[in-house]
Amino acid sequence: MPNIAVIGAGVVGAAIAYELSLMSGLTIDLFDAQEPAQGATGAALGILMAVISQKTKGRGWRLREQSLQRYRTLLPELETATGKTIPGDRQGLVKILLEADWSRWQQLQAVRRSQGYPLELWTRPEVEQKLSGWPLGYGPIAGAIYSPWDWQIQPQALTQRLIEAAQQRGVRCHFHQAAHPLPVADSINHCQNIQTNQAKFPTDYVVITAGLGSNLLINPNSDNNESLQLQPVIGQAFLLQLADADNPLKNSPWRSVLTTEDIHLVPLANGQFWLGATVEFPSDCANGEPNVQLRENLWHQAIAYYPFLERAEIINYWSGKRPRPVGESAPVIRPLDGYDNVLLATGHYRNGVLLAPGTAQEVKTWLKAKLA
Ligand SMILES: Cc1cc2nc3c(=O)[nH]c(=O)nc-3n(C[C@H](O)[C@H](O)[C@H](O)COP(=O)(O)OP(=O)(O)OC[C@H]3O[C@@H](n4cnc5c(N)ncnc54)[C@H](O)[C@@H]3O)c2cc1C
Structure with a gap:
């Protein structure tokens, strides 16, 4: 055998x-x-x-x-x-689009349709309607793309x-x-x-x-x-906790992962979220250690997109090394x-x-x- x-x-x-x-x-x-x-x-x-x-x-x-x-x-x-x-x-992913780069996404949507995978393009008013309950203070959002698969x-x-x-x-x-x-x-x-x-x-x-x-x-x-x-590319991420009163997902039908420009927000159970992740090349990391400044940048950028996170408690943060060929x-x-x-x-x-x-x-x- x-x-x-x-x-x-x-x-x-x-x-x-x-x-x-x-x-x-x-x-x-x-x-x-x-x-x-x-x-x-x-x-x-x-x-x-x-x-x-x-x-x-x-x-x-x-x-x-x-x-x-x-x-x-x-x-x-x-x-x-x-x-x-x-x-x-398993509800699907919502990618918030900061620029109205519709033609790029429409092209992808057409290709995916021919491959049998739906993608929905939402205008800003549609985002506000679909994600009702989410405070949409996060910058100049142009729309979103929803991918159920x-x-x-x-x-x-x-x-x-x-x-x-x-x-x-x-x-x-x-x-x-x-x-x-x-x-x-x-x-x-x-x-x-x-x-x-x-x-x-x-x-x-x-x-x-x-x-x-x-x-x-x-x-x-x-x-x-x-x-x-293989080269290590460090990623750092946070575990956050929101009190019920501050959690926009508490009464929202949408609990999908939200992603914007490499900032991913993953809703977990009980008002907790993962937020990640930095992308740190060896030149960013003194002695191969995670870069504190890049972690702080991630946190501030996330608050700019999702202001309700300002009220979140940081329970924990961690890092890992991605194997990059x-x-x-x-x-x-x-x-x-x-x-x-x-x-x-x-x-x-x-x-x-x-x-x-x-x-x-x-x-x-x-x-x-x-x-x-
Ligand atoms: C912060 C962060 C966020 C990420 N988010 C995502 C994401 O959302 N989606 C996604 O698809 N990917 C994500 N990734 C990337 C993903 O984590 C990696 O691509 C993936 O985990 C690689 O898996 P692996 O099994 O190849 O390697 P590893 O998980 O590193 O496993 C390798 C294993 O080999 C073992 N090993 C090593 N040497 C030996 C030896 N000599 N003998 C025996 N065992 C050995 C190690 O102990 C280890 O358990 C993320 C990575 C990071 C750091």
Whole structure:
């Protein structure tokens, strides 16, 4: 029975392990150096921007569409298998438009209509009517675009459910076991074992889904890894609490995610919201630490768009590092150069939650071809 090692149990590795567990005749081992969903996945807001993205063709759209479609079946499948719900917002996303750039959005709307995905364009009066109850003091809003297919899913809960369902289907999980850099069998570049800090596991195929840890797994001794380069791009976000009296959503029929110019507001239960996220390149971050000024800018900009947030209490804030590929497009899904049995499925940068199911489909296709 072929043995598959999946290294990294963030949302991408978990989705792959689960999806492969649906194939018969495989033995699957899922490894993580820590508990699952502690890397970038643990910091993510879980917003799935597919239909509303400007990617309309090629690989960028294919992965998004595969994910969109799979999420429709995956979430109920996982909820049934585990008996637990996966929190999030399945009502759709509202993107507030600050400029009346209608022709760009009308073009996208036409393309999406031909692809079978509705998008609604709202003028400012329509926004005021649809989002009645929301105080619309936030600057010169020109209108909005509503995308019912673009959901939000809580990434840690999703990852946990994927892992639970995968385990039910026989996937063996090895957490708190860091995989060592890939050993190479003499001359043929065929990875035969995964060595962790605890044991050695024989393997036939390896999928590397270790996020920013992927670099180190492939070539630990090189400062300038030629096979793959990933750069950390820090994101910071807030958890906010609004008292009932200050919460415009309390009596509003709309509880969707609101997004404006990279500022995302995610309504949670009990008057809480997530607000994020900064995009901080290494040059923005002294010693690789999150930039306090950029976090404050995010907060002030959010209040400018959504003034009711001024009355919110900041319960918490956090940061995470998005794995951004250098010199190639995100995500990186390709065989590792020089190996005949190792696939990279990493570097998902800003869209790992969105693209996890589509990535899992691609991995399945690769494996089926290998096994054929
Ligand atoms: C603030 C913020 C907001 C975001 N919001 C969104 C969003 O709204 N929508 C969206 O789609 N994306 C979002 N993202 C991006 C998303 O978080 C990432 O693209 C995604 O989590 C990448 O998932 P992953 O599984 O590849 O990596 P990770 O989640 O980083 O998982 C990699 C795992 O590999 C493990 N690992 C590393 N090295 C080893 C080793 N040697 N051995 C064993 N295990 C190892 C790590 O412990 C880790 O658990 C956001 C990111 C941030 C920081």
